[in-house]
Amino acid sequence: MDWEVIKGNWAIIWALFMSGVNVIQLLLAKTYVKREELELLRTRLQGMESTIAGLPNQKDLHQLQLEMRDLRGELRELTPSIRQISRISDLLLENELKEK
Incomplete structure (x- = not known):
């Protein structure tokens, strides 16, 4: 160019x-x-x-599942005691109402 x-x-x-x-x-x-x-x-x-x-990883979730299972078992063990306490509470309330 x-x-x-x-x-x-x-x-x-x-x-x-x-x-x-x-x-x-x-x-x-x-x-x-x-x-x-x-x-x-x-x-x-x-x-x-x-x-x-x-x-949480897989191990943590598995540990949580095991703890929840144990907690369910403990709650099942407490159910009869809670029923007894509820029955006693009802009887005490009924007795208290009869006295008045």
Whole structure:
């Protein structure tokens, strides 16, 4: 190319070059994620990981099931005693009402 042609058409050449750069940037923006969005996603992922780390694991859940089973058994053992106490309470209330 002749330097005279470049000097004479510099504005057009520059405009075409910048248009090409803009098209490339547009294509890259559609293809790849922006750094800010990636950082936001990374922050959210770390938050989710820390939340999941705080959740009980399979062993903890199994231990809780065993403790609930034991508690159910203890409650079954207490049921007759509670019935007796309720019966005594009813009798005492009935006696108290008869005296008045």
